[in-house]
Amino acid sequence: MANPIFERKRSIYIYLLVWFLISGIHFLAEIIFYDLPYIVAAADSLVYNGLFALIAVIIWYPVRYNNPEGRIKFYGLVTYLVLGIIVLLFWLFMGFFILKILFSGNEEYFRFLNDSFFVRVLLGALFFIAAVLLYHLLVYYRALQEKKLSETKLNLLVRESELNALRSQMNPHFLFNSLNSISSLTVSNPEKAREMIIQLSDFLRYALKYGQHDETTFADELKNIELYLNIEKTRFEDKLVFEKKIQDICLQAKVPNMILQPLVENAIKHGVYESTTPVVITLSCQGIGEYFEIRLKNNFDPENKSRTGARLGLKNVENRLQLIYNRNDLLKINKQENYFEVIILIPQKKQ
Protein backbone atom coordinates (compact mmCIF):
# COMPACT_ATOMS: atom_id res chain seq x y z
CA MET A 1 0.00 0.00 0.00
CA ALA A 2 1.33 3.41 -0.97
CA ASN A 3 1.76 6.20 1.52
CA PRO A 4 -1.69 7.69 2.12
CA ILE A 5 -0.25 11.21 2.08
CA PHE A 6 0.46 10.90 -1.62
CA GLU A 7 -2.82 9.27 -2.43
CA ARG A 8 -4.56 12.48 -3.39
CA LYS A 9 -3.45 16.06 -4.01
CA ARG A 10 -5.71 17.16 -1.18
CA SER A 11 -3.99 14.95 1.37
CA ILE A 12 -0.58 16.41 0.41
CA TYR A 13 -1.94 19.93 0.96
CA ILE A 14 -3.42 18.99 4.33
CA TYR A 15 -0.16 17.36 5.39
CA LEU A 16 1.83 20.48 4.41
CA LEU A 17 -0.70 22.74 6.13
CA VAL A 18 -0.42 20.80 9.39
CA TRP A 19 3.37 21.10 9.39
CA PHE A 20 3.11 24.75 8.46
CA LEU A 21 0.89 25.34 11.50
CA ILE A 22 3.28 23.43 13.76
CA SER A 23 6.18 25.47 12.39
CA GLY A 24 4.21 28.64 13.05
CA ILE A 25 3.55 27.72 16.68
CA HIS A 26 7.18 26.70 17.08
CA PHE A 27 8.30 30.05 15.61
CA LEU A 28 6.01 32.10 17.86
CA ALA A 29 7.06 30.14 20.95
CA GLU A 30 10.75 30.82 20.26
CA ILE A 31 10.11 34.54 19.82
CA ILE A 32 7.90 34.92 22.84
CA PHE A 33 9.58 32.61 25.35
CA TYR A 34 13.22 32.67 24.20
CA ASP A 35 13.49 36.13 22.65
CA LEU A 36 15.20 34.83 19.52
CA PRO A 37 15.55 37.17 16.51
CA TYR A 38 12.84 36.60 13.87
CA ILE A 39 15.21 35.29 11.25
CA VAL A 40 16.87 32.81 13.60
CA ALA A 41 13.55 31.59 15.03
CA ALA A 42 12.13 31.16 11.51
CA ALA A 43 15.16 29.19 10.33
CA ASP A 44 15.22 27.02 13.46
CA SER A 45 11.52 26.24 13.18
CA LEU A 46 11.56 25.55 9.44
CA VAL A 47 14.67 23.34 9.52
CA TYR A 48 13.59 21.13 12.42
CA ASN A 49 9.94 20.86 11.47
CA GLY A 50 10.69 20.54 7.77
CA LEU A 51 13.09 17.72 8.52
CA PHE A 52 10.54 15.90 10.59
CA ALA A 53 7.91 16.40 7.92
CA LEU A 54 10.19 14.48 5.57
CA ILE A 55 11.03 11.80 8.14
CA ALA A 56 7.34 11.32 9.03
CA VAL A 57 6.61 10.47 5.40
CA ILE A 58 9.18 7.68 5.60
CA ILE A 59 7.83 6.34 8.93
CA TRP A 60 4.76 5.10 7.03
CA TYR A 61 6.72 2.27 5.50
CA PRO A 62 7.94 0.57 8.70
CA VAL A 63 4.45 0.95 10.16
CA ARG A 64 2.92 -0.69 7.12
CA TYR A 65 5.55 -3.41 7.13
CA ASN A 66 5.37 -3.99 10.85
CA ASN A 67 1.60 -4.21 11.19
CA PRO A 68 -0.42 -5.09 8.18
CA GLU A 69 -3.48 -5.64 10.40
CA GLY A 70 -3.06 -2.32 12.16
CA ARG A 71 -2.68 -3.80 15.64
CA ILE A 72 0.44 -3.32 17.78
CA LYS A 73 2.15 -6.39 19.22
CA PHE A 74 5.08 -6.68 21.60
CA TYR A 75 7.84 -7.17 19.05
CA GLY A 76 6.28 -4.28 17.19
CA LEU A 77 6.77 -2.04 20.21
CA VAL A 78 10.46 -2.97 20.40
CA THR A 79 10.84 -2.17 16.72
CA TYR A 80 9.25 1.20 17.26
CA LEU A 81 11.53 1.94 20.25
CA VAL A 82 14.64 1.26 18.15
CA LEU A 83 13.22 3.10 15.17
CA GLY A 84 12.27 6.06 17.39
CA ILE A 85 15.81 6.36 18.77
CA ILE A 86 17.32 6.25 15.27
CA VAL A 87 14.85 8.80 13.97
CA LEU A 88 15.49 11.13 16.92
CA LEU A 89 19.28 10.91 16.62
CA PHE A 90 19.13 11.48 12.88
CA TRP A 91 16.72 14.37 13.24
CA LEU A 92 18.67 16.15 15.99
CA PHE A 93 21.98 15.66 14.24
CA MET A 94 20.76 16.80 10.81
CA GLY A 95 19.02 19.86 12.28
CA PHE A 96 22.06 20.77 14.29
CA PHE A 97 24.31 20.27 11.25
CA ILE A 98 22.25 22.45 8.89
CA LEU A 99 21.74 25.25 11.43
CA LYS A 100 25.42 25.24 12.31
CA ILE A 101 26.28 25.95 8.69
CA LEU A 102 23.56 28.62 8.41
CA PHE A 103 24.45 30.48 11.58
CA SER A 104 28.15 29.80 12.04
CA GLY A 105 29.53 32.29 14.60
CA ASN A 106 26.19 33.10 16.25
CA GLU A 107 27.26 32.18 19.81
CA GLU A 108 23.99 33.22 21.42
CA TYR A 109 21.98 30.92 19.17
CA PHE A 110 24.26 27.96 19.81
CA ARG A 111 23.85 28.41 23.49
CA PHE A 112 20.10 28.30 22.91
CA LEU A 113 20.51 25.17 20.77
CA ASN A 114 22.41 23.44 23.59
CA ASP A 115 20.00 24.57 26.29
CA SER A 116 16.96 23.43 24.35
CA PHE A 117 18.37 19.96 23.63
CA PHE A 118 16.15 18.21 26.16
CA VAL A 119 13.01 19.99 24.94
CA ARG A 120 13.87 19.02 21.37
CA VAL A 121 14.23 15.36 22.33
CA LEU A 122 10.79 15.52 23.92
CA LEU A 123 9.33 17.29 20.91
CA GLY A 124 10.87 14.74 18.50
CA ALA A 125 9.55 11.84 20.59
CA LEU A 126 6.10 13.45 20.58
CA PHE A 127 6.20 13.88 16.80
CA PHE A 128 7.32 10.30 16.34
CA ILE A 129 4.63 8.83 18.56
CA ALA A 130 1.97 11.00 16.93
CA ALA A 131 3.04 9.90 13.45
CA VAL A 132 3.07 6.20 14.35
CA LEU A 133 -0.31 6.41 16.08
CA LEU A 134 -1.94 8.29 13.23
CA TYR A 135 -0.62 5.82 10.68
CA HIS A 136 -1.89 2.93 12.76
CA LEU A 137 -5.31 4.46 13.04
CA LEU A 138 -5.39 4.86 9.28
CA VAL A 139 -4.41 1.26 8.59
CA TYR A 140 -6.97 0.02 11.08
CA TYR A 141 -9.70 2.16 9.58
CA ARG A 142 -8.90 0.94 6.10
CA ALA A 143 -8.91 -2.71 7.14
CA LEU A 144 -12.32 -2.10 8.66
CA GLN A 145 -13.63 -0.56 5.43
CA GLU A 146 -12.31 -3.49 3.40
CA LYS A 147 -13.90 -5.97 5.74
CA LYS A 148 -17.24 -4.23 5.39
CA LEU A 149 -16.91 -4.34 1.61
CA SER A 150 -16.10 -8.03 1.49
CA GLU A 151 -19.01 -8.77 3.83
CA THR A 152 -21.35 -6.97 1.47
CA LYS A 153 -19.95 -9.00 -1.41
CA LEU A 154 -20.43 -12.23 0.49
CA ASN A 155 -24.04 -11.36 1.22
CA LEU A 156 -24.62 -10.68 -2.44
CA LEU A 157 -23.12 -14.06 -3.33
CA VAL A 158 -25.36 -15.83 -0.87
CA ARG A 159 -28.40 -14.08 -2.24
CA GLU A 160 -27.41 -14.98 -5.77
CA SER A 161 -26.94 -18.66 -5.04
CA GLU A 162 -30.30 -18.74 -3.31
CA LEU A 163 -31.91 -17.32 -6.40
CA ASN A 164 -30.15 -19.84 -8.60
CA ALA A 165 -31.32 -22.67 -6.38
CA LEU A 166 -34.88 -21.46 -6.66
CA ARG A 167 -34.58 -21.26 -10.40
CA SER A 168 -33.26 -24.77 -10.64
CA GLN A 169 -36.21 -26.05 -8.62
CA MET A 170 -38.59 -24.58 -11.13
CA ASN A 171 -37.11 -25.72 -14.38
CA PRO A 172 -39.42 -24.13 -16.94
CA HIS A 173 -38.63 -26.88 -19.45
CA PHE A 174 -40.02 -29.46 -17.09
CA LEU A 175 -43.04 -27.36 -16.28
CA PHE A 176 -44.11 -26.49 -19.82
CA ASN A 177 -43.36 -29.89 -21.30
CA SER A 178 -45.45 -31.47 -18.55
CA LEU A 179 -48.30 -29.09 -19.30
CA ASN A 180 -48.01 -30.01 -22.98
CA SER A 181 -48.22 -33.70 -22.08
CA ILE A 182 -51.35 -32.99 -20.05
CA SER A 183 -52.80 -31.07 -22.97
CA SER A 184 -52.20 -34.12 -25.14
CA LEU A 185 -53.65 -36.53 -22.59
CA THR A 186 -56.92 -34.61 -22.26
CA VAL A 187 -57.93 -36.12 -25.60
CA SER A 188 -56.41 -39.58 -25.48
CA ASN A 189 -56.67 -40.36 -21.76
CA PRO A 190 -58.56 -37.78 -19.66
CA GLU A 191 -58.24 -39.88 -16.51
CA LYS A 192 -54.46 -39.92 -16.84
CA ALA A 193 -54.46 -36.18 -17.59
CA ARG A 194 -56.27 -35.50 -14.32
CA GLU A 195 -53.85 -37.70 -12.44
CA MET A 196 -50.89 -35.85 -13.92
CA ILE A 197 -52.37 -32.45 -13.03
CA ILE A 198 -52.68 -33.61 -9.45
CA GLN A 199 -49.13 -34.92 -9.38
CA LEU A 200 -47.81 -31.72 -10.84
CA SER A 201 -49.79 -29.65 -8.33
CA ASP A 202 -48.48 -31.70 -5.42
CA PHE A 203 -44.95 -31.33 -6.67
CA LEU A 204 -45.28 -27.56 -7.11
CA ARG A 205 -46.86 -27.23 -3.67
CA TYR A 206 -43.92 -29.06 -2.13
CA ALA A 207 -41.41 -26.92 -4.04
CA LEU A 208 -43.09 -23.71 -2.91
CA LYS A 209 -43.68 -24.79 0.67
CA TYR A 210 -40.20 -24.54 2.05
CA GLY A 211 -37.60 -21.80 2.24
CA GLN A 212 -33.95 -22.15 1.33
CA HIS A 213 -32.79 -23.18 4.77
CA ASP A 214 -35.66 -25.36 5.88
CA GLU A 215 -35.06 -28.98 6.67
CA THR A 216 -37.33 -31.89 6.03
CA THR A 217 -37.13 -35.66 6.39
CA PHE A 218 -35.65 -37.92 3.77
CA ALA A 219 -39.01 -39.70 3.61
CA ASP A 220 -40.70 -36.47 2.50
CA GLU A 221 -37.99 -35.83 -0.04
CA LEU A 222 -38.38 -39.35 -1.36
CA LYS A 223 -42.14 -38.95 -1.70
CA ASN A 224 -41.67 -35.72 -3.59
CA ILE A 225 -39.01 -37.10 -5.89
CA GLU A 226 -41.27 -40.02 -6.75
CA LEU A 227 -43.95 -37.52 -7.74
CA TYR A 228 -41.45 -35.76 -9.92
CA LEU A 229 -40.29 -39.02 -11.49
CA ASN A 230 -43.88 -40.13 -12.09
CA ILE A 231 -44.51 -36.96 -14.05
CA GLU A 232 -41.34 -37.43 -16.07
CA LYS A 233 -42.25 -41.06 -16.62
CA THR A 234 -45.54 -40.03 -18.17
CA ARG A 235 -43.51 -37.96 -20.60
CA PHE A 236 -40.72 -40.41 -21.34
CA GLU A 237 -42.45 -43.73 -20.66
CA ASP A 238 -40.08 -46.72 -20.83
CA LYS A 239 -37.07 -44.51 -21.49
CA LEU A 240 -37.01 -43.74 -17.78
CA VAL A 241 -36.54 -46.48 -15.19
CA PHE A 242 -36.34 -45.66 -11.48
CA GLU A 243 -34.85 -47.93 -8.83
CA LYS A 244 -34.22 -47.28 -5.14
CA LYS A 245 -32.21 -48.90 -2.37
CA ILE A 246 -33.00 -47.06 0.81
CA GLN A 247 -32.01 -48.17 4.32
CA ASP A 248 -34.89 -47.72 6.78
CA ILE A 249 -32.68 -45.61 9.02
CA CYS A 250 -32.48 -42.99 6.26
CA LEU A 251 -36.21 -42.28 6.20
CA GLN A 252 -36.18 -40.17 9.36
CA ALA A 253 -32.92 -38.40 8.51
CA LYS A 254 -33.09 -34.62 8.42
CA VAL A 255 -32.06 -33.28 5.04
CA PRO A 256 -32.29 -29.86 3.36
CA ASN A 257 -35.55 -29.61 1.44
CA MET A 258 -35.51 -30.03 -2.34
CA ILE A 259 -31.99 -31.40 -2.23
CA LEU A 260 -32.81 -34.52 -4.26
CA GLN A 261 -34.75 -32.83 -7.03
CA PRO A 262 -31.78 -31.05 -8.69
CA LEU A 263 -29.81 -34.33 -8.62
CA VAL A 264 -32.62 -36.27 -10.28
CA GLU A 265 -33.21 -33.47 -12.73
CA ASN A 266 -29.54 -33.51 -13.68
CA ALA A 267 -29.69 -37.26 -14.24
CA ILE A 268 -32.76 -36.89 -16.42
CA LYS A 269 -31.32 -33.98 -18.34
CA HIS A 270 -28.04 -35.67 -19.19
CA GLY A 271 -29.35 -39.21 -19.24
CA VAL A 272 -32.94 -39.38 -20.45
CA TYR A 273 -33.13 -36.20 -22.55
CA GLU A 274 -30.02 -37.16 -24.49
CA SER A 275 -30.78 -40.84 -24.90
CA THR A 276 -32.91 -42.94 -27.21
CA THR A 277 -32.58 -46.07 -25.08
CA PRO A 278 -33.79 -46.69 -21.49
CA VAL A 279 -31.91 -44.91 -18.71
CA VAL A 280 -31.91 -46.38 -15.22
CA ILE A 281 -31.82 -43.90 -12.36
CA THR A 282 -30.88 -45.48 -9.05
CA LEU A 283 -31.32 -43.67 -5.74
CA SER A 284 -29.68 -45.18 -2.68
CA CYS A 285 -29.20 -44.02 0.88
CA GLN A 286 -27.32 -45.48 3.81
CA GLY A 287 -26.13 -44.33 7.21
CA ILE A 288 -22.35 -44.20 7.52
CA GLY A 289 -21.04 -43.08 10.90
CA GLU A 290 -22.12 -39.50 11.46
CA TYR A 291 -23.42 -39.13 7.93
CA PHE A 292 -26.17 -40.21 5.63
CA GLU A 293 -24.77 -41.01 2.26
CA ILE A 294 -27.12 -40.39 -0.65
CA ARG A 295 -26.13 -41.69 -4.07
CA LEU A 296 -27.85 -41.00 -7.34
CA LYS A 297 -26.63 -42.96 -10.31
CA ASN A 298 -27.69 -42.91 -13.93
CA ASN A 299 -26.35 -44.72 -16.95
CA PHE A 300 -25.82 -42.84 -20.17
CA ASP A 301 -25.01 -43.71 -23.74
CA PRO A 302 -21.26 -43.08 -24.18
CA GLU A 303 -21.89 -42.66 -27.90
CA ASN A 304 -23.86 -39.53 -27.15
CA LYS A 305 -21.72 -36.44 -27.07
CA SER A 306 -23.19 -34.03 -24.58
CA ARG A 307 -24.28 -30.70 -25.89
CA THR A 308 -24.01 -28.87 -22.61
CA GLY A 309 -21.00 -28.74 -20.35
CA ALA A 310 -21.95 -26.88 -17.21
CA ARG A 311 -23.91 -28.69 -14.55
CA LEU A 312 -25.54 -25.71 -12.92
CA GLY A 313 -27.94 -27.81 -10.88
CA LEU A 314 -25.15 -29.73 -9.14
CA LYS A 315 -23.22 -26.54 -8.52
CA ASN A 316 -26.29 -25.17 -6.76
CA VAL A 317 -26.58 -28.24 -4.56
CA GLU A 318 -22.93 -27.91 -3.66
CA ASN A 319 -23.39 -24.24 -2.80
CA ARG A 320 -26.41 -25.01 -0.66
CA LEU A 321 -24.60 -27.73 1.25
CA GLN A 322 -21.75 -25.30 1.80
CA LEU A 323 -24.12 -22.63 3.09
CA ILE A 324 -25.98 -24.98 5.37
CA TYR A 325 -23.16 -27.14 6.76
CA ASN A 326 -20.25 -24.78 6.11
CA ARG A 327 -18.28 -27.50 4.32
CA ASN A 328 -17.31 -27.82 0.71
CA ASP A 329 -16.53 -31.55 0.62
CA LEU A 330 -20.04 -32.94 0.89
CA LEU A 331 -20.73 -33.46 -2.81
CA LYS A 332 -18.71 -35.79 -4.99
CA ILE A 333 -19.09 -36.67 -8.63
CA ASN A 334 -18.10 -40.03 -10.01
CA LYS A 335 -18.15 -40.15 -13.78
CA GLN A 336 -17.36 -43.43 -15.50
CA GLU A 337 -17.41 -44.69 -19.05
CA ASN A 338 -21.14 -45.39 -19.07
CA TYR A 339 -22.58 -44.11 -15.82
CA PHE A 340 -22.65 -40.94 -13.83
CA GLU A 341 -22.99 -40.84 -10.06
CA VAL A 342 -23.46 -38.02 -7.58
CA ILE A 343 -22.71 -38.76 -3.94
CA ILE A 344 -23.73 -36.39 -1.19
CA LEU A 345 -23.05 -36.66 2.51
CA ILE A 346 -25.55 -35.18 4.95
CA PRO A 347 -24.03 -34.67 8.41
CA GLN A 348 -26.28 -35.84 11.22
CA LYS A 349 -26.76 -33.26 13.88
CA LYS A 350 -26.34 -34.45 17.43
CA GLN A 351 -29.68 -34.18 19.16
Add this chain to the structure above:
Amino acid sequence: MITAIIVEDEKLARDLLRDYLKDHADIKIIGEFEDGFSGLKAINELKPDLIFLDVQMPKLTGFEMLEVLDHIPAIIFTTAFDQYALKAFEHNAVDYLLKPYSRLRFLEAIKKARERITSGDVNITDKLLEHIDKQQEIIHRVVVRSGSKIHVIPVNEIRYIQAEDDYVMIFTKDSKFLKQKTMKYFESHLAPEDFIRIHRSYIVRLSEITQLQLYEKDSYIVILKDGTKLPVSKGGLPELKKMLDF
Protein backbone atom coordinates in the same frame (compact mmCIF):
# COMPACT_ATOMS: atom_id res chain seq x y z
CA MET B 1 -51.17 -32.58 -50.84
CA ILE B 2 -48.55 -31.43 -48.33
CA THR B 3 -46.16 -34.06 -46.96
CA ALA B 4 -45.02 -33.61 -43.36
CA ILE B 5 -42.56 -35.17 -40.94
CA ILE B 6 -42.69 -34.89 -37.16
CA VAL B 7 -39.40 -34.88 -35.24
CA GLU B 8 -40.24 -34.87 -31.54
CA ASP B 9 -38.90 -37.04 -28.74
CA GLU B 10 -42.00 -37.19 -26.53
CA LYS B 11 -44.82 -39.48 -27.57
CA LEU B 12 -47.55 -37.38 -25.99
CA ALA B 13 -46.33 -34.31 -27.84
CA ARG B 14 -46.45 -36.27 -31.11
CA ASP B 15 -49.97 -37.48 -30.25
CA LEU B 16 -51.08 -33.91 -29.78
CA LEU B 17 -49.62 -32.78 -33.09
CA ARG B 18 -51.35 -35.65 -34.87
CA ASP B 19 -54.61 -34.84 -33.16
CA TYR B 20 -54.48 -31.19 -34.25
CA LEU B 21 -53.51 -32.27 -37.76
CA LYS B 22 -56.75 -34.24 -38.10
CA ASP B 23 -58.40 -30.93 -39.07
CA HIS B 24 -56.12 -30.68 -42.09
CA ALA B 25 -56.89 -33.51 -44.47
CA ASP B 26 -54.46 -32.28 -47.09
CA ILE B 27 -51.44 -32.57 -44.78
CA LYS B 28 -50.11 -36.10 -44.80
CA ILE B 29 -47.70 -37.32 -42.16
CA ILE B 30 -45.11 -39.46 -43.89
CA GLY B 31 -42.92 -40.09 -40.89
CA GLU B 32 -42.47 -39.59 -37.13
CA PHE B 33 -39.06 -39.60 -35.48
CA GLU B 34 -37.87 -39.48 -31.89
CA ASP B 35 -34.40 -38.06 -32.25
CA GLY B 36 -32.49 -35.61 -34.42
CA PHE B 37 -30.38 -38.24 -36.09
CA SER B 38 -33.11 -40.40 -37.57
CA GLY B 39 -35.20 -37.31 -38.29
CA LEU B 40 -32.37 -35.82 -40.28
CA LYS B 41 -31.87 -38.94 -42.33
CA ALA B 42 -35.59 -39.19 -43.11
CA ILE B 43 -35.88 -35.55 -44.13
CA ASN B 44 -32.95 -35.86 -46.52
CA GLU B 45 -34.42 -39.03 -48.00
CA LEU B 46 -38.15 -38.31 -48.05
CA LYS B 47 -37.89 -34.57 -48.78
CA PRO B 48 -41.14 -33.53 -47.09
CA ASP B 49 -42.77 -30.14 -47.66
CA LEU B 50 -43.15 -29.41 -43.98
CA ILE B 51 -41.50 -30.51 -40.73
CA PHE B 52 -42.54 -30.10 -37.14
CA LEU B 53 -39.25 -29.79 -35.35
CA ASP B 54 -38.69 -29.91 -31.60
CA VAL B 55 -35.69 -27.84 -30.54
CA GLN B 56 -34.53 -29.98 -27.64
CA MET B 57 -33.94 -33.60 -28.67
CA PRO B 58 -31.52 -36.46 -28.08
CA LYS B 59 -28.44 -36.81 -30.32
CA LEU B 60 -29.04 -33.69 -32.38
CA THR B 61 -30.99 -30.58 -31.46
CA GLY B 62 -33.37 -29.04 -33.95
CA PHE B 63 -30.85 -26.29 -34.68
CA GLU B 64 -27.95 -28.67 -35.16
CA MET B 65 -30.13 -30.56 -37.64
CA LEU B 66 -30.62 -27.39 -39.65
CA GLU B 67 -26.86 -26.98 -40.04
CA VAL B 68 -26.56 -30.26 -41.91
CA LEU B 69 -29.85 -30.56 -43.79
CA ASP B 70 -29.66 -31.04 -47.60
CA HIS B 71 -33.28 -30.48 -48.18
CA ILE B 72 -34.79 -27.54 -46.36
CA PRO B 73 -38.57 -27.72 -46.11
CA ALA B 74 -40.96 -25.33 -44.41
CA ILE B 75 -40.39 -25.68 -40.65
CA ILE B 76 -42.63 -25.20 -37.66
CA PHE B 77 -40.51 -25.27 -34.52
CA THR B 78 -41.92 -26.46 -31.24
CA THR B 79 -40.31 -25.67 -27.90
CA ALA B 80 -41.27 -25.53 -24.26
CA PHE B 81 -38.98 -22.82 -23.05
CA ASP B 82 -35.87 -21.51 -24.66
CA GLN B 83 -35.14 -17.82 -24.43
CA TYR B 84 -32.41 -17.91 -27.07
CA ALA B 85 -34.56 -19.76 -29.57
CA LEU B 86 -37.53 -17.50 -28.98
CA LYS B 87 -35.53 -14.39 -29.72
CA ALA B 88 -34.15 -15.97 -32.88
CA PHE B 89 -37.63 -17.03 -34.01
CA GLU B 90 -39.12 -13.62 -33.45
CA HIS B 91 -36.31 -11.79 -35.23
CA ASN B 92 -36.51 -14.05 -38.27
CA ALA B 93 -40.27 -14.45 -38.60
CA VAL B 94 -40.05 -18.20 -38.09
CA ASP B 95 -43.18 -20.19 -37.32
CA TYR B 96 -43.01 -21.68 -33.88
CA LEU B 97 -45.30 -23.19 -31.30
CA LEU B 98 -44.79 -22.68 -27.58
CA LYS B 99 -45.81 -25.77 -25.64
CA PRO B 100 -48.54 -26.11 -24.64
CA TYR B 101 -50.28 -24.48 -27.59
CA SER B 102 -53.93 -24.10 -28.56
CA ARG B 103 -55.71 -25.39 -31.64
CA LEU B 104 -56.09 -21.77 -32.76
CA ARG B 105 -52.40 -21.04 -32.43
CA PHE B 106 -51.65 -24.28 -34.29
CA LEU B 107 -54.00 -23.21 -37.07
CA GLU B 108 -52.14 -19.89 -37.46
CA ALA B 109 -48.80 -21.66 -37.76
CA ILE B 110 -50.19 -24.06 -40.36
CA LYS B 111 -51.66 -21.17 -42.31
CA LYS B 112 -48.30 -19.42 -42.48
CA ALA B 113 -46.54 -22.64 -43.42
CA ARG B 114 -49.00 -23.19 -46.27
CA GLU B 115 -48.27 -19.69 -47.58
CA ARG B 116 -44.56 -20.39 -47.46
CA ILE B 117 -44.93 -23.67 -49.27
CA THR B 118 -47.10 -22.23 -52.07
CA SER B 119 -44.82 -19.23 -52.54
CA GLY B 120 -41.72 -21.43 -52.33
CA ASP B 121 -40.21 -19.07 -49.78
CA VAL B 122 -39.10 -21.55 -47.14
CA ASN B 123 -35.41 -20.84 -46.76
CA ILE B 124 -34.99 -19.05 -43.49
CA THR B 125 -32.18 -21.15 -42.12
CA ASP B 126 -29.08 -19.06 -42.86
CA LYS B 127 -30.31 -15.97 -41.08
CA LEU B 128 -31.84 -17.98 -38.28
CA LEU B 129 -28.67 -19.96 -37.67
CA GLU B 130 -26.61 -16.81 -37.75
CA HIS B 131 -28.85 -15.35 -35.10
CA ILE B 132 -28.63 -18.45 -32.94
CA ASP B 133 -24.85 -18.56 -33.32
CA LYS B 134 -24.63 -15.04 -32.02
CA GLN B 135 -26.55 -15.85 -28.87
CA GLN B 136 -24.88 -19.11 -28.11
CA GLU B 137 -21.84 -19.06 -25.93
CA ILE B 138 -19.22 -21.79 -25.64
CA ILE B 139 -19.99 -24.90 -27.72
CA HIS B 140 -19.27 -28.48 -26.66
CA ARG B 141 -19.88 -30.35 -29.89
CA VAL B 142 -19.85 -29.71 -33.61
CA VAL B 143 -22.10 -31.45 -36.13
CA VAL B 144 -20.63 -32.08 -39.58
CA ARG B 145 -21.69 -33.96 -42.68
CA SER B 146 -19.33 -35.86 -44.92
CA GLY B 147 -21.12 -37.34 -47.88
CA SER B 148 -24.30 -38.82 -46.51
CA LYS B 149 -22.79 -39.44 -43.07
CA ILE B 150 -23.36 -37.20 -40.09
CA HIS B 151 -20.64 -36.89 -37.45
CA VAL B 152 -20.92 -35.32 -34.04
CA ILE B 153 -17.48 -34.17 -32.95
CA PRO B 154 -17.01 -33.40 -29.26
CA VAL B 155 -15.03 -30.18 -28.95
CA ASN B 156 -12.45 -31.90 -26.75
CA GLU B 157 -11.41 -34.04 -29.72
CA ILE B 158 -10.60 -31.04 -31.91
CA ARG B 159 -6.84 -30.50 -32.37
CA TYR B 160 -6.84 -27.54 -34.68
CA ILE B 161 -8.96 -25.74 -37.23
CA GLN B 162 -7.83 -24.48 -40.60
CA ALA B 163 -9.58 -21.91 -42.80
CA GLU B 164 -10.65 -23.17 -46.24
CA ASP B 165 -12.36 -20.37 -48.20
CA ASP B 166 -15.98 -20.31 -46.98
CA TYR B 167 -15.41 -23.41 -44.89
CA VAL B 168 -13.12 -24.57 -42.12
CA MET B 169 -11.33 -27.88 -41.88
CA ILE B 170 -11.58 -29.41 -38.41
CA PHE B 171 -8.70 -31.72 -37.53
CA THR B 172 -9.25 -34.41 -34.89
CA LYS B 173 -6.89 -37.13 -33.75
CA ASP B 174 -7.50 -39.44 -36.68
CA SER B 175 -9.68 -37.54 -39.09
CA LYS B 176 -10.61 -34.21 -40.58
CA PHE B 177 -13.99 -32.68 -41.34
CA LEU B 178 -15.15 -29.82 -43.51
CA LYS B 179 -17.68 -27.50 -41.87
CA GLN B 180 -19.48 -24.51 -43.27
CA LYS B 181 -18.74 -21.96 -40.57
CA THR B 182 -16.37 -19.04 -40.25
CA MET B 183 -13.11 -18.87 -38.31
CA LYS B 184 -14.67 -16.02 -36.41
CA TYR B 185 -17.47 -18.32 -35.26
CA PHE B 186 -15.02 -20.84 -33.84
CA GLU B 187 -12.83 -18.14 -32.38
CA SER B 188 -15.76 -16.86 -30.33
CA HIS B 189 -17.43 -20.20 -29.55
CA LEU B 190 -14.50 -22.36 -28.43
CA ALA B 191 -13.38 -22.01 -24.81
CA PRO B 192 -10.67 -19.31 -24.85
CA GLU B 193 -8.67 -21.15 -22.18
CA ASP B 194 -8.35 -24.19 -24.47
CA PHE B 195 -8.04 -22.72 -27.96
CA ILE B 196 -6.12 -19.85 -29.47
CA ARG B 197 -6.14 -18.21 -32.87
CA ILE B 198 -2.51 -18.09 -33.94
CA HIS B 199 -3.02 -17.02 -37.53
CA ARG B 200 -5.68 -15.75 -39.93
CA SER B 201 -6.12 -19.36 -41.03
CA TYR B 202 -5.46 -21.33 -37.83
CA ILE B 203 -7.04 -21.95 -34.45
CA VAL B 204 -5.12 -24.41 -32.29
CA ARG B 205 -5.80 -26.31 -29.07
CA LEU B 206 -3.23 -24.98 -26.61
CA SER B 207 -2.46 -28.38 -25.12
CA GLU B 208 -1.52 -29.70 -28.60
CA ILE B 209 1.38 -27.27 -28.91
CA THR B 210 4.76 -28.73 -27.97
CA GLN B 211 7.08 -26.03 -29.32
CA LEU B 212 7.18 -22.46 -30.49
CA GLN B 213 10.03 -22.07 -32.93
CA LEU B 214 11.70 -19.18 -34.75
CA TYR B 215 11.29 -20.10 -38.39
CA GLU B 216 12.79 -17.29 -40.35
CA LYS B 217 13.78 -13.83 -39.27
CA ASP B 218 10.73 -12.46 -37.46
CA SER B 219 8.43 -15.38 -38.23
CA TYR B 220 7.44 -18.15 -35.87
CA ILE B 221 5.85 -21.57 -36.20
CA VAL B 222 4.31 -23.91 -33.64
CA ILE B 223 4.97 -27.64 -33.67
CA LEU B 224 2.10 -29.86 -32.56
CA LYS B 225 2.29 -33.21 -30.77
CA ASP B 226 2.10 -35.17 -34.04
CA GLY B 227 4.76 -33.02 -35.69
CA THR B 228 2.39 -30.77 -37.67
CA LYS B 229 3.90 -27.33 -38.21
CA LEU B 230 1.60 -24.30 -38.31
CA PRO B 231 2.53 -20.67 -38.94
CA VAL B 232 2.07 -18.00 -36.30
CA SER B 233 1.16 -14.51 -37.45
CA LYS B 234 2.72 -11.38 -36.00
CA GLY B 235 -0.61 -10.39 -34.54
CA GLY B 236 -1.13 -13.76 -32.88
CA LEU B 237 2.34 -14.08 -31.39
CA PRO B 238 2.05 -11.90 -28.24
CA GLU B 239 -1.18 -13.60 -27.12
CA LEU B 240 0.28 -17.04 -27.84
CA LYS B 241 3.39 -16.27 -25.80
CA LYS B 242 1.19 -15.08 -22.97
CA MET B 243 -0.95 -18.23 -23.05
CA LEU B 244 2.07 -20.51 -23.25
CA ASP B 245 3.69 -18.61 -20.37
CA PHE B 246 6.85 -17.66 -22.26
